[in-house]
Amino acid sequence: MRIIKLKKIINPLNVGYFIIVFYTLLAILAPLLHLKDPKQIYVDNMLSKPSSEFLLGTDLNGMDILSRTIYAARLDLSIAFAAVFLSFIIGIAVGSLIGFMGGFIDSVVTRILDLFQAYPVLILALAISGIASDSLITVVFIITLVDAPVFIRLVRSEVIKLKSALFVESAKALGNNDFRIVFRHILPIAIPPVLIQIPIRIAYSINIVAAMAFVGVGIQQPTPEWGSMIKLGTPYISSGEWWMAIFPGIAIFGICLALNMISDELQKKSLRSRS
Amino acid sequence: MSNVLEIHNLAIQIDSGDDTIPAKIINNLDLKVREGEIHGLVGETGAGKSMSVWSIMGLLPTGMEIRSGEITFQDQKISSFSEKQYREIRGKDIAIISQNPFGSLNPVKKIGKQLVDFYRQHNDCTFAEASAKVLEELRAVGIPDPMRRFHSYPDQLSGGMAQRILIAAAMINRPKMLLADEPTTGLDVTIQSQILELIRKRCKELGTSVLFITHDLGIIAQNCDYVSVMFAGNIVESGPMKEVFLNPQHPYTRQLLDTTRPNNKKFNYLDNGSPPNLKLIHEGCNYNYRCQFATDECKSPLSTTKVDTDHIVRCHKFGKLDA
Amino acid sequence: MPKLLEVTNLSKSFNSDGRKLVAIDDVSFTVNKGETHGIVGESGSGKSTLARCILRLTSIDSGSVYIKSEDVTKLKKQELRKWRSNNQIVFQDSYESMNPKYRIDWILAEPLKLHTTLSKSEIGQKVSGLLEMVQLPASFATRFTTELSGGQLQRVNIARALATNPQFLVLDEPTSSLDHSVQANILALLKDLQSKLGLTYLLISHDLEMIANYCDSVSVMYLGKVLESGKIKDVFENPLHPYTKALLSCTLSANPLEKKTQINLQGLPFSPLDLPKGCRFSSRCSQVLPKCLEAQPEMVFQGDHGVACINI
Numbered sequence: 001m002r003i004i005k006l007k008k009i010i011n012p013l014n015v016g017y018f019i020i021v022f023y024t025l026l027a028i029l030a031p032l033l034h035l036k037d038p039k040q041i042y043v044d045n046m047l048s049k050p051s052s053e054f055l056l057g058t059d060l061n062g063m064d065i066l067s068r069t070i071y072a073a074r075l076d077l078s079i080a081f082a083a084v085f086l087s088f089i090i091g092i093a094v095g096s097l098i099g100f101m102g103g104f105i106d107s108v109v110t111r112i113l114d115l116f117q118a119y120p121v122l123i124l125a126l127a128i129s130g131i132a133s134d135s136l137i138t139v140v141f142i143i144t145l146v147d148a149p150v151f152i153r154l155v156r157s158e159v160i161k162l163k164s165a166l167f168v169e170s171a172k173a174l175g176n177n178d179f180r181i182v183f184r185h186i187l188p189i190a191i192p193p194v195l196i197q198i199p200i201r202i203a204y205s206i207n208i209v210a211a212m213a214f215v216g217v218g219i220q221q222p223t224p225e226w227g228s229m230i231k232l233g234t235p236y237i238s239s240g241e242w243w244m245a246i247f248p249g250i251a252i253f254g255i256c257l258a259l260n261m262i263s264d265e266l267q268k269k270s271l272r273s274r275s
Numbered sequence: 276m277s278n279v280l281e282i283h284n285l286a287i288q289i290d291s292g293d294d295t296i297p298a299k300i301i302n303n304l305d306l307k308v309r310e311g312e313i314h315g316l317v318g319e320t321g322a323g324k325s326m327s328v329w330s331i332m333g334l335l336p337t338g339m340e341i342r343s344g345e346i347t348f349q350d351q352k353i354s355s356f357s358e359k360q361y362r363e364i365r366g367k368d369i370a371i372i373s374q375n376p377f378g379s380l381n382p383v384k385k386i387g388k389q390l391v392d393f394y395r396q397h398n399d400c401t402f403a404e405a406s407a408k409v410l411e412e413l414r415a416v417g418i419p420d421p422m423r424r425f426h427s428y429p430d431q432l433s434g435g436m437a438q439r440i441l442i443a444a445a446m447i448n449r450p451k452m453l454l455a456d457e458p459t460t461g462l463d464v465t466i467q468s469q470i471l472e473l474i475r476k477r478c479k480e481l482g483t484s485v486l487f488i489t490h491d492l493g494i495i496a497q498n499c500d501y502v503s504v505m506f507a508g509n510i511v512e513s514g515p516m517k518e519v520f521l522n523p524q525h526p527y528t529r530q531l532l533d534t535t536r537p538n539n540k541k542f543n544y545l546d547n548g549s550p551p552n553l554k555l556i557h558e559g560c561n562y563n564y565r566c567q568f569a570t571d572e573c574k575s576p577l578s579t580t581k582v583d584t585d586h587i588v589r590c591h592k593f594g595k596l597d598a
Numbered sequence: 599m600p601k602l603l604e605v606t607n608l609s610k611s612f613n614s615d616g617r618k619l620v621a622i623d624d625v626s627f628t629v630n631k632g633e634t635h636g637i638v639g640e641s642g643s644g645k646s647t648l649a650r651c652i653l654r655l656t657s658i659d660s661g662s663v664y665i666k667s668e669d670v671t672k673l674k675k676q677e678l679r680k681w682r683s684n685n686q687i688v689f690q691d692s693y694e695s696m697n698p699k700y701r702i703d704w705i706l707a708e709p710l711k712l713h714t715t716l717s718k719s720e721i722g723q724k725v726s727g728l729l730e731m732v733q734l735p736a737s738f739a740t741r742f743t744t745e746l747s748g749g750q751l752q753r754v755n756i757a758r759a760l761a762t763n764p765q766f767l768v769l770d771e772p773t774s775s776l777d778h779s780v781q782a783n784i785l786a787l788l789k790d791l792q793s794k795l796g797l798t799y800l801l802i803s804h805d806l807e808m809i810a811n812y813c814d815s816v817s818v819m820y821l822g823k824v825l826e827s828g829k830i831k832d833v834f835e836n837p838l839h840p841y842t843k844a845l846l847s848c849t850l851s852a853n854p855l856e857k858k859t860q861i862n863l864q865g866l867p868f869s870p871l872d873l874p875k876g877c878r879f880s881s882r883c884s885q886v887l888p889k890c891l892e893a894q895p896e897m898v899f900q901g902d903h904g905v906a907c908i909n910i
Contacts, residue, residue, distance in 0.1 A: 175682035463640035493850030535852035548779035
């Protein structure tokens with residue numbers, strides 16, 4: 001009996017949620033965890049192996065990797081969550097508008113989206129960071145630029161599908177205005193499939209933030225960030241100081257795995273409920 | 276006149292998953308189709324008409340199985356056939372046409388090729404010989420310019436044309452029995468009459484018996500020799516069509532016939548038309564929840580009463596309805 | 599009998615990949631208050647488009663629609679929305695015509711929220727009243743659409759359409775997807791409500807039996823045109839147009855003693871994308887003459903009975 005109950009609780013979805021919550025709590029509670037200052041340089045302990053004092057070792061600048069990894073979560077997660085959330089809102093607003101109205105506006109906006117999505121992300125990021133400052137806002141802006149078109153298209157396609165549904169025509173026949181039709185009838189059904197895309201987009205965004213820092217765009221040293229930590233540590237893997245790059249790597253891997261698991265399970269659930 | 280098809284005491288059970296009580300969707304079903312007869316099977320959605328047809332062909336979906344009873348076709352007990360044995364008679368001795376002709380046609384293969392391939396499955400001959408046969412059959416079903424249709428794809432056909440082609444396919448092997456599952460539902464009424472006439476003509480020509488499933492009483496009245504009225508997996512009344520339609524004995528049959536003449540009803544029975552709950556199927560009369568004559572007696576097992584030669588009814592209140 | 603609905607020279611075409619698809623062409627008919635007018639036709643006749651044009655759910659190319667002397671085609675957006683509370687439609691597919699996310703009470707309350715200023719509790723009362731009117735138990739209010747059968751849902755559909763006490767109801771194949779026993783019950787309900795509430799119906803169907811049993815007058819449509827129209831008795835007992843005759847002959851009677859010779863239409867119908875300048879029915883008519891191919895026949899009336907055929 002107990003084993004069956006345990007198996008029911010330990011399913012991919014719950015494990016995924018657990019990991020996300022774990023990360024989020026660590027990130028929020030970081031200042032309370034008696035960690036070492038992530039930007040503090042320990043001159044005597046540069047490039048030292050994981051030990052009882054520095055649980056995950058120190059990097060070539062003498063900064064504690066454990067605290068840096070955890071503090072980096074605050075940055076990476078907040079950027080990704082913020083950007084995806086913003087993109088989601090923009091997606092609903094723009095997607096429902098152009099999907100419902102169709103015609104000229106729809107064609108124009110879709111072409112603009114094509115233009116944006118034609119560029120490889122990092123090229124776009126480099127281009128924009130060349131003009132703008134190397135700040136948090138810039139990074140959020142770039143990620144939103146990448147994610148918003150995806151959400152706009154998703155919402156748009158759902159709205160177009162539902163636009164010609166009989167219950168929408170019925171709603172019109174009852175005397176609903178366009179606004180009510182979109183908000184009361186179309187969006188409640190259009191949004192759930194779009195929500196399912198959020199976990200995977202967050203995973204993607206975290207990767208982009210890290211990749212950007214890796215190529216030297218956006219977040220720079222000494223601010224702790226997974227991507228820049230990996231960049232710093234990569235040359236040292238072959239020479240034996242593996243801990244610099246591996247731990248931030250595991251951090252990214254962990255949360256992306258969790259998000260993927262959640263995404264998979266949600267997709268499966270939605271397919272099941274549709275049949 | 277011998278019976279081509281005989282279904283005796285058939286019960287089909289559905290695996291209802293969580294429930295401990297297996298739901299019988301077909302129960303105590305008796306049906307006989309004679310040689311050369313056009314037998315109509317009428318009932319509402321969910322009565323089990325299509326299910327009966329599939330069980331004859333051995334095509335019950337997973338989760339459904341024959342629990343008891345037997346199906347005899349040309350004196351062979353086909354209900355205990357193996358899949359291999361079924362495949363030998365399907366399409367050859369028993370043919371089937373369904374409601375949506377396009378569902379039975381491969382959209383990416385030409386019509387001619389599909390029919391030729393089908394013919395060669397049951398007849399050993401060359402492609403040329405088969406093609407000639409197919410063309411002949413297309414002509415026989417009244418398709419103008421059969422050569423053109425032979426080289427067409429299904430999406431180039433209208434609904435009526437596609438159904439004709441399916442009839443050609445069904446009859447090409449000269450089956451002894453044709454199962455027609457609502458073949459004209461969805462077609463325009465002017466096309467429908469053409470298709471019905473074609474089925475009638477062709478089957479009489481070739482001596483094929485027909486089991487015609489429909490919910491349309493007009494079709495039965497104008498095309499069938501015999502009729503069986505089905506409700507909740509059971510035949511409630513059966514017999515020569517004229518007999519049953521002019522002298523119906525079961526309250527369901529009576530109420531059904533009244534729906535065709537709403538302004539001058541003969542019986543004026545109450546019936547709210549709500550579908551039966553499969554989980555509440557019992558051994559007695561399953562029409563009782565809708566019947567204005569039902570009493571406690573109606574929950575007890577039914578027996579078949581003979582009204583006249585070949586006209587039977589299954590009702591506890593037989594003879595007491597007109598009191 | 600005062601006129602309620604007057605449709606004059608109504609036309610509507612669609613654009614299909616650059617080609618013109620004529621849905622309805624120069625359609626005219628009138629419906630008297632309190633009566634039921636039938637529109638009968640097979641697939642492609644344009645009857646569904648007609649329903650939508652009359653209620654302005656689709657734009658109109660030309661012609662006029664007068665309901666109670668008000669030109670519907672000239673109504674502005676705001677006026678139109680108010681007008682809708684008085685003129686409703688019941689669609690064929692009851693499941694698809696309701697939003698699956700909402701409960702029955704929300705669905706029934708929607709028209710009341712849109713067009714009245716009733717309080718929440720007043721609306722609640724009205725909803726219970728509506729369920730009672732269509733003979734459904736009050737407990738259905740808290741159910742979802744997937745929990746009801748086709749027939750039950752169609753009753754909800756009717757209740758919703760009648761929530762704001764409309765004068766006019768378009769019934770677009772209201773029972774075509776239902777079983778006969780259920781069909782009979784729904785139609786009886788509609789007839790009962792018509793006399794109780796003084797409603798005027800436009801009944802659209804391909805089922806001639808239904809039209810014959812429930813309508814006062816009828817228009818027979820074919821490829822967007824009205825070929826024959828008039829009182830039920832006139833059209834059904836004395837059909838004038840070859841198409842109407844064929845249609846009636848193909849309607850199979852459930853009385854085995856009533857044997858009709860079926861008029862089998864030979865030939866193929868024209869495509870709505872490629873219509874001839876002559877009579878639309880000429881490709882299948884057994885009485886076709888060279889004159890028929892020259893121009894479209896005009897509707898000629900003998901009292902109320904009109905027919906568009908030069909061979910009469």
